[in-house]
Amino acid sequence: MQALLAAISYRPIVHIELGPLNISPHGIGIAVGFLLGARLMMPEAKRKGITEDAVYTVLIRAAIGSLIGARVAYVINHFGDYTDDLLGIFRVWEGGISLLGGIFGAIIFALPVARNLRLDAWKTLDAAAPGIALGILIGRIGDMVVADHLGKPTDFFLGYDCRPGYETASPCLGDIVHQPHLYDLFFVTLLLFLLLRLRKRSHTEPRYDGFQILMFGACYGVARFIEDWFRIDETHGLGLTGSQWTAMVTTLVCTYWMLFVKRTPRWGRWEEQTADAATPPRLAEQPEPQPSEER
Numbered sequence: 626m627q628a629l630l631a632a633i634s635y636r637p638i639v640h641i642e643l644g645p646l647n648i649s650p651h652g653i654g655i656a657v658g659f660l661l662g663a664r665l666m667m668p669e670a671k672r673k674g675i676t677e678d679a680v681y682t683v684l685i686r687a688a689i690g691s692l693i694g695a696r697v698a699y700v701i702n703h704f705g706d707y708t709d710d711l712l713g714i715f716r717v718w719e720g721g722i723s724l725l726g727g728i729f730g731a732i733i734f735a736l737p738v739a740r741n742l743r744l745d746a747w748k749t750l751d752a753a754a755p756g757i758a759l760g761i762l763i764g765r766i767g768d769m770v771v772a773d774h775l776g777k778p779t780d781f782f783l784g785y786d787c788r789p790g791y792e793t794a795s796p797c798l799g800d801i802v803h804q805p806h807l808y809d810l811f812f813v814t815l816l817l818f819l820l821l822r823l824r825k826r827s828h829t830e831p832r833y834d835g836f837q838i839l840m841f842g843a844c845y846g847v848a849r850f851i852e853d854w855f856r857i858d859e860t861h862g863l864g865l866t867g868s869q870w871t872a873m874v875t876t877l878v879c880t881y882w883m884l885f886v887k888r889t890p891r892w893g894r895w896e897e898q899t900a901d902a903a904t905p906p907r908l909a910e911q912p913e914p915q916p917s918e919e920r
Contacts, residue, residue, distance in 0.1 A: 632801045634786035637772035637793050651794065654767020659688060661763060662756030669752040669824060674896075679742050683749065686738045687731035694730015698723035702867035703859055720794075724764070725849065725871050728757065739895065746893030747835035754837040755824060758817040758845075765813065768794075768806035776803030776855040783807060803855035812848040816841065834889040839879040846876030 641648045663684050670680050699721045700707060700714050707713050732750070739749055768774055771794035775785055778799030785804050787797030823837055849872040858866045865873070882890075 632782065632784045632786035633804070633807075634788055636791055637770065639771045639792050639794050649794075650770040651764075651767040651773055654764045654770070655760075658760035658763030658767075659691070662753075662758075662760035664756075665759050666753050666756040669755075670749070672828075673745075673748045673752055675744060675749060675752065679744060682742065683735045683738050683744070687735040690734025691727040691731035692717075694733065695722035695724070695727035697730065698726020698867070698871075702861070705859070723868065724761065725868055729871075736893070739893075743895045745834060745896035747838070747889050748896070750838035751834060751836065754841045755817060755820040757841060758813050758820055761813045761845075762810060762817060765806045765810035769804075769810070774804075774806045774856065776805050776857055779803045779855075798857060805852045805855045808852050808855070809848065812852075813845070816844050816848070819844070833887065836883070839883050842875045842879035843883065846872040846879065848872075850876065 638650055641650060663680075666684075667677065667680060671677070696714075696717055702723065703721065713719070735749075736746060739746055772785065772791075773794035775787075775793060775795045775797055779801055781801075781803065783804060784801040785797070786801050787793070787799065791797075820837055820841060823832075823840065827837075850869050853866045853869045853872075856866065858868070861867055861870065
């Protein structure tokens with residue numbers, strides 16, 4: 626039993642060769658996660674009055690934004706690696722993306738489309754929140770398959786045993802190392818169940834629009850802040866990584882809003898603005914004419 630709990634060891638599958646194609650299970654996990662997350666969003670979006678066509682239009686832009694945001698955030702966090710080779714910024718196939726950057730990129734690129742379609746931003750984000758968690762969960766399974774994001778040396782029984790001859794997606798810097806992606810998978814699974822529970826309860830006990838996405842931001846921010854202590858990454862002030870700074874700010878903003886403001890933000894209510902614009906102005910009431918006196 627002690628040997629069994631000493632560490633986790635398996636041979637990663639970093640690449641799958643299909644003729645001339647060299648496919649990464651990590652990329653497959655990201656793609657499948659996005660698609661299944663979108664599928665989980667659909668029923669709730671319909672319940673909130675958002676059509677399938679509108680959801681697909683928003684998701685296409687979100688997919689583009691996630692790719693751009695993931696790369697931009699990674700480059701900003703590791704810009705020192707590109708000072709001597711700026712063209713390397715565009716060689717995405719060599720690796721280097723940020724999950725948090727992908728989430729923010731998807732939201733930033735999708736919001737203008739939601740505005741053009743006159744969708745309520747907070748209803749749309751609430752419908753998407755469990756799907757985002759599911760997408761992360763499946764993406765982390767892809768990380769496990771390729772043994773990516775291996776962290777600092779440890780003797781923790783959930784560490785990864787870096788055996789000789791094993792090819793891993795990220796380098797092993799110790800005999801047994803932390804697996805932050807595995808910790809993230811555990812936490813985001815719990816978060817997914819929480820969000821689905823909140824979604825079900827909202828059908829009978831409605832909360833203000835934006836509550837679910839704020840809950841996601843607060844909880845996942847805490848998880849990422851903790852998990853990054855086990856990673857090996859560049860730091861930017863106070864010994865914190867770029868992801869930790871992003872996670873900390875996100876958690877503080879979302880937690881403050883849920884504890885003290887407790888209402889839907891005014892910005893982003895484009896559905897209500899459209900309804901108000903479509904309502905004709907009320908005419909001032911005119912006094913009824915009085916019969917003239919006979920003289």
